[in-house]
Amino acid sequence: MLPKKALLFAAILGAATLALVSCTGGNTGTNSPEPTPARLSATVTISDDGAQNASPVTPVTVHAEHGRLRAVAMVNTETSAEVRGTIDPATLTWTSAEPLGYGSTYRIVAHAVGDNGKQTEQRGTITTVTPEAQAEPNLIPGPAAVADTGVGVGQPIVFQFTEPVTDKAAVEKRLSVVSQPAQKGGWYWIDDQNVHYRPKEYWQPGTTLTVSAKVYGVDFGNGVYGAGDRTETYRVHDSWTAKADGATARMAIFHNGQQVRTMPISMGKDATPTHLGAHVISDKQASYTMDSCTYGVCQGDPDYYRSEERWSLRISNDGEFVHENPNSVSAQGSSNVSHGCINLNAENAQWFFEHFGLGDVVEVTNSGGPRLPVWDLYGDWSLSWEEWQAGSALR
Template identity: 65%
Template sequence: MFAKKTLLSGRGAIVGLLLAALTLSACSSGDDKGGGSPGASNNGGDSADSPVSITIDPANGSDLNPAKPITVKAANGTLADVTVSNAAKNKPVKGDFSADRTSWTTSEPLGYGSTYQIVAHAKDGKGKTAEQQGKISTLSPRQQANPNLIPAPGAVAQGGVGVGQPIVFSFGQPVKNKAEVEKHLSVESTPKQDGGWYWIDDKNVHYRPKEYWKPNTQLKVSAKIYGVDFGNGVYGATDRTESYKVHDSWVAKADGGTEQMQIFHNGQMVKSMDISMGKDATPTHLGPHVISDKHENYTMDSCTYGVCQGQPGYYKSNEKWSQRISNDGEFVHENPNSVGQQGSSNVSHGCINLNDENAKWFYQNLGLGDVVEVTNSGGPQLPVWDLYGDWSVPWDKWQAGSAIK
């Protein structure tokens, strides 16, 4: 009996110990943040015990867009050095580290049709190091399109451009992906004015405000097109940013009915001139014209717009104080041969004729971007493609000329 009682007591003690252990485990499980025994690694990894590592984006690949930056990152440590170099030229690419040196990004674009070697080293707090390498190649365009600007900034006088001046990008290569290219073009005006882009054709896109620029407006024009896919194997050749200044408002109003041209400076009429515009056979275009070029002496040759020597209407003569107002041969200029008709009848080949005194005054006071508005000429509207027929297009139709819908 004594032995049996002792055995039962032993079993009771074991059961009691097991229950106590289970109870202790249940009570402490909610406070055990680690979810395991001390020293065991978590499912998510223990950064203190994980080795330093490096990732490169992109690390490898071909036909990559050179405008995409290369980014190198270190995990569980910091970057010691990063080298990205053109394999053919052995020329390093510039880049910048983040403040904590856990990342590095190229700060200049890569070149087209080039191969680059990437080597990066990193270390952790205990001095352990890591190395990572990569190699990429960039795409080779069939053609590259340059963002040629009109008016050319170098051709603009220090005084700036007139209130009618459109901004033109002429790319030299056909643009298939017009909307994509247009997204990378911008004109910032100070003070701000509503404006928009209008595609004249596959190579030329124009920008103008809803109304003439306000005098003394500052313009910042940008084309961020490097690496942009124009379509059909054509890519943007380079980015470009330029600035323009809009000077005082100069607007000339030429009336073919009265044979008078009134000149307005900042909205106030300052001069009136006798004129002779295009005769019935060669009428001056209607609508706003913009001065795009000027010469003290210029040879007028009808062959430049298709009427050459031996054909009816051919002419070739040297004229003074000439300012171009369209690409098909319309100018404001001095013409001594029509002085007798100036103020009474229209006898020119489409130009606006002035006497010497008035032509010189006009030349000295008006210039690139200033406006000549033609009314009652008997001619057709100036076409939008006829540099610059932009202002002949109503604003709603101008907005419809954008590729971004």
Template identity: 65%
Template sequence: MFPKKTFLSVAGILAATLLVSACSSGGDTTGGSAAPVTPGGTSQAATAATVSIDPANASGISPTTPIVVKAANGKLTDVTVTNSKGKSVAGKLATDGSSWTTTEVLGYGGTYKVVAHAQGADGKQVEKDGDVTTVSPKKQANANLIPAPSAVKSTGVGVGQPIVFSFGVAVKNKAAVEKALSVQSSPKQDGSWYWMDDKNVHYRPKEYWQPNTTLTVTAKIYGVDFGNGVFGAEDRTETYKVHDSWIAKADGNTEQMQIFHNGSMVKTMPISMGKDATPTHLGPHVISFKQANYTMDSCTYGVCPPDPKAYRSDEKFSERISNDGEFVHENPNSVGQQGSSNVSHGCINLNAANAEWFFQNFGLGDVVEVTNSGGPQLPVWDLYGDWSKSWTDWQKGSAL
């Protein structure tokens, strides 16, 4: 029989042995060893890389949507995107190898093959394939500019000139298209867009352009959904230069037209405006066309014989100030009434010397302001009635 003290020591040894066994077993009943553990407690077991493509196996996307390839638990080693003809699309790999993005736009109606490889932390390489198909438009719309930049490259435009985009097709998604349009003015001046109809949108500043302003006009419409299956054909950027300020003020009460150059009056001319049956429209007019010898035909705006308002005549030094037959031009037949009464079909008549002077100094975008003519306000849609709207009302014509 052991002494009592010895018995307690053995019991303590047994208890300690059982405690160590319980703490070190880890629940492993197979007898296998556990994975190594780092001092921080994280498993050192390597993980395989995963690769994702965005958009993944997509169809009908905009050609401006970038293709983005990403790697997780590893780095991309190479990515290729090719069209149906095997031509590669340019792209850029992130410095850390985590992503790759196309750097050029795609084409309409194309299918692009994406092949990506990545190497994981386990040292093994994985591959990811995918296809991306771009939308096929029913029709493409061009951003046609008025005035044509080539037509005013040497002369510039006047301070009243609106910038016009004419798309040739109806635009359903006006807000999306308007967001793609911009006019940058230097010096900076506030401006806004106004949709005249479904095909034409105009841009004008709050006040007349400042002389010598540079306008950079951009339409980033490629890939933009116009609605009804129509998409933008191509982007476009053009530059306009605003020349000196030329503003003519024609008064039906005095039958005189005062000419202002950069704010200073430089000349006064006797005039004859539209008679009571065909009064000249009120308000600011903008010159949209000029020709030294021009046949004026009222049939061009729907007034044809036997209508008593119809006319057809050959005139000199003609400058159009609206689309319904209003011009500033020479008229030798009304010289006796110029300065005293209104006898025209709506035009502003001048004598030969004044008409030639006006023709030499006024051009596209210059302004003719008409007061006291007895006529109605020039409609906003009557090229160019843009200045007939207050700034508040003009802004309401924007789709944004």
């Protein structure tokens, strides 16, 4: 039989042990369960809801919180045409999948089911901006004009907009020329409506050019917006280059870098010298009326002329052509007597006409004239590459 002191100690030890188990919790199964989260109704938000000048190309989104989207309808209130859109796999967000029209109002109705199983409907409206004017992105040369022949290695690509461009940087960001094989190139703004693209060097023969203007919905400034997008493809044909030398009064012809012919020529006389530099052929006519009044020298001026010429290829907008001129045959190969054109005899003029086309190059040296201005239709090659790059709005 234990002494009384030993019995008292055992009792105290047992009580302490029970207290320790009770404080630590152990695995007694007496814990309280975690509270169940409250299940909420869905909250639906519509981007730009109530906007009065929304961009027609910024996608509209409908998003659900605390639930899932069941259906979304976006309808033009005037035409009743429904806007295409897609719901993401998680059924949380609907996104419009096509551009909207200018100056149009759209009604959006979205249905969702909340985490609590209750249905929710959300309505909204969006009105897009109404332009004061819309600018079309016209292309030069027209793709149809060169669909069969392709373009020459000197051909710049020109977007001519039908309205002035104030925010040139915003527009230029939406323009592209993709060359295959890849070649370095850049844009140059001639003025507020004309922007040119040329490569650093002449195009490689056989190049394919994919040209795009993604300008629909772009703010050109002063209330003008892009009227539509445009994408076209050009093909660069064989390299044809003529080197006209005023000092020798002869022109060497090169096909894919190899000289194939030399022709006697007569260029502009001292009073009307031919411009220096690389000229690009922009038009060709088997028969053409040469009229100096088209560039400001009209009747009454001693230098005025009007004549019918054959085998004519335009090389600038300043009245310069390569063409047949029977009246200067005696001077061809010895002196320069024209009003600025490059004159050939009948045989050479016809041969040149048959082998050269849009985008091919005529390089003029030793003419005594000024350099062809960059703004003279295709004076693009008169600038160095550094000067050309400075004409970009994104420089």
